[in-house]
Amino acid sequence: MHDNTESRELSSIEQSLRTIEIEKGKLAEREYEAIEKGMKSNNPNDIIKANTYWEDIQQRQSSGVKTTLVDPNEWTQGQGYKYKRFQLDYSTQRRMVSTTPIIKAIIGTRQSQVSAFSSPQSNKYDTGFVVRKKREFYTEEEPKLNAKDKETIKKITKFLLNGGEQENAWNGDTFDTFLKKVAADSLILDQACFEVVRNKAGVPIEYLAVDGATMRMADTLHDDEKTFDEAQDYKGDPRKRIKGYLPSYVQVIDGLIQTEFYPWELCFGIRNSTTDIRANGYGKSEIEELISVITWMLYGDAYNGKFFSQGSNPKGMLKVGSGVNRNRLAEFRQQWLAMVAGVSNAWKVPMVEGDVEWIDMQKGNKDMEFSLWQEYLIKVSCAVFKIAPEEIGFTMDKSGGLNASNDNEAKLHYSRDKGLKPLLKSLEFWINKWIVGAIDEDFEFQFVGLNAEDEKQEVELLNLKVTHGMGMGEWREAVGLDRELKEGDFPLNSVYAQISAQQQQAEMMGDMGEESTEFVDDAESQQNIWEMIGDDSEVEKAMTEDHMMAVYKNNPMMQDALSMLMG
Numbered sequence: 343m344h345d346n347t348e349s350r351e352l353s354s355i356e357q358s359l360r361t362i363e364i365e366k367g368k369l370a371e372r373e374y375e376a377i378e379k380g381m382k383s384n385n386p387n388d389i390i391k392a393n394t395y396w397e398d399i400q401q402r403q404s405s406g407v408k409t410t411l412v413d414p415n416e417w418t419q420g421q422g423y424k425y426k427r428f429q430l431d432y433s434t435q436r437r438m439v440s441t442t443p444i445i446k447a448i449i450g451t452r453q454s455q456v457s458a459f460s461s462p463q464s465n466k467y468d469t470g471f472v473v474r475k476k477r478e479f480y481t482e483e484e485p486k487l488n489a490k491d492k493e494t495i496k497k498i499t500k501f502l503l504n505g506g507e508q509e510n511a512w513n514g515d516t517f518d519t520f521l522k523k524v525a526a527d528s529l530i531l532d533q534a535c536f537e538v539v540r541n542k543a544g545v546p547i548e549y550l551a552v553d554g555a556t557m558r559m560a561d562t563l564h565d566d567e568k569t570f571d572e573a574q575d576y577k578g579d580p581r582k583r584i585k586g587y588l589p590s591y592v593q594v595i596d597g598l599i600q601t602e603f604y605p606w607e608l609c610f611g612i613r614n615s616t617t618d619i620r621a622n623g624y625g626k627s628e629i630e631e632l633i634s635v636i637t638w639m640l641y642g643d644a645y646n647g648k649f650f651s652q653g654s655n656p657k658g659m660l661k662v663g664s665g666v667n668r669n670r671l672a673e674f675r676q677q678w679l680a681m682v683a684g685v686s687n688a689w690k691v692p693m694v695e696g697d698v699e700w701i702d703m704q705k706g707n708k709d710m711e712f713s714l715w716q717e718y719l720i721k722v723s724c725a726v727f728k729i730a731p732e733e734i735g736f737t738m739d740k741s742g743g744l745n746a747s748n749d750n751e752a753k754l755h756y757s758r759d760k761g762l763k764p765l766l767k768s769l770e771f772w773i774n775k776w777i778v779g780a781i782d783e784d785f786e787f788q789f790v791g792l793n794a795e796d797e798k799q800e801v802e803l804l805n806l807k808v809t810h811g812m813g814m815g816e817w818r819e820a821v822g823l824d825r826e827l828k829e830g831d832f833p834l835n836s837v838y839a840q841i842s843a844q845q846q847q848a849e850m851m852g853d854m855g856e857e858s859t860e861f862v863d864d865a866e867s868q869q870n871i872w873e874m875i876g877d878d879s880e881v882e883k884a885m886t887e888d889h890m891m892a893v894y895k896n897n898p899m900m901q902d903a904l905s906m907l908m909g
Contacts, residue, residue: 410619422599423558423592424622432531432555435629438636439530443643444720445629445636447734448727449529455762456525456769459789460518462499469791473498473778476786494782501781502773506539506548514550523551524611524772525765529727531555532627534611534768537603538776544606546780556595557610559623560602562588609776613768628726635722642716728761763792 380392430438439445463470473495475485487495501507505514515523520536528534533554538546562581581588589602591610612625629636724731731737766789778787 421561421597423560423594424563424624426558426622426624427620429630429633435530435627436555438629438633442636442639444639444723444734445632448723448729449526451729451734452529452727452762452765453522453525455758456521456765457518459766459791460516460521462503463790467791469789471502471787471789473502473785473787476784494785498778498781498785498787501546502777502787505550506546514548520549520551521769524769527551527554528611528613528765528768530627530629532612532614532625533557534609534613534772536609536772536776538607538609538780540607540780544780546777549777552593552608556593556600557608558592558594559610560589560592563590563623606776606780609772611768611772613765631726632723635719635726639716639719639723642712642719728757728764730757733757758792766792 377392377396380388380395383389383392439449458469459471461470463472475487475491475495477483477485503517505516505520524534524536531554535554535557536549536551539548539550541547584604587604590605591603591608593600593603614625614627616626720731720736724734770787770789773787778785
């Protein structure tokens, strides 16, 4: 029943929009007819007004961005998509990662770190994500949630975890695999792409990561869209404008366009954007920045590998005199090689004719130079990816510069702030724009827990604030306790306990003064008391503890009198 009502409402809205479009068309026709009539008029004033009005219309239609954003001389525009100028194509970039252990470790580490945020945050000390209602930019106060808001948050959270609506839970990506795929494409290609599937009402029902290497910007993006109204799409059909937009992205396989995407259907995420018009709107990944460095790494690995498989690096050379019998020398050579040749030819000792002499060849510093060179390449790679070498298991004790510290935790914290946090911010923006904002624009997605302190650190910080003016009630509220102490509780803070005791004593003294005044002012009570004091037997009867506490409590004068009697 609800579905039928909703469909009828959509039909009604659609009919209203169509009616408006028809009326707008009629008004436009009347407008042009009036302008044409004015231009053909014999009245000079009508001609001037018609020309002025026509120029105003042309000015309004031509308003917008005037800057050239892409290379106008790019010859490949006719293919239907914008060409990216490569130093290395996408597939080569991926092969470079798979064959370079250092780069592969960096990418894998960042994937694992991003994956740690794929679950809803269980408490404020854990990493994860939250879906929350948007708050005003000028305040830090969290907006109050009603039952509907809480249900919306629950719905969006489930949508993200399942990769779409519940019925699609067994298809596509989970949020964990989605984050790993998108993060890897962003770091390797600088093209984080995912498709958002929508229903007829335009609401997302599924999302999935797609191969960024196959995605290109359509030639209709960033250009004057009016020039493409009569153009054909990849199937040969006239291009269709939806919501005023033409297709913005295309999927290209083997040089041929397979499908087109409108702006809301595909996220084409770029982190390293540039204003260079020859980049045609594309970014430049860290792998492209490190082409030379990765090449040198591969050369170094190949050199070392071949050294053990087919190379020779003798520790020295045996020089034998020329007068030695050649047969005896051959026997000696054979025996020597059998005894001292290294594994797989690694330390084979060469012999040359001459006087018998050992020539040491291990006094150079080539090994040290090679080690420093390899360390330098690792540092440069980590610097470009904005990650600390310690995060991938390399301790650089000889490191210098801004972050030279023996505190590895400080280094890791610094690395995550300048490397991991920007990556998470980009992912957060893309998810909000293409998924969460499309479901409900009043809510937002956010990664949390990156800089979260553990409970011990937080308590230590609060204790420090207490010494500088924070109240005990504020302290208890900050750690999740009731602001006021319950009956029977004792504060552990000595200053607070002392102040509380003084306040209680002051209140007690005030009550005692009131009771004492009332007691003394009562003439009949005074007479009874002094009569009791004058009679020892009656006093003894009254000296029971209960009776004394009930009658003479809070009366200093009577306490002094009783002390004298009991002295």
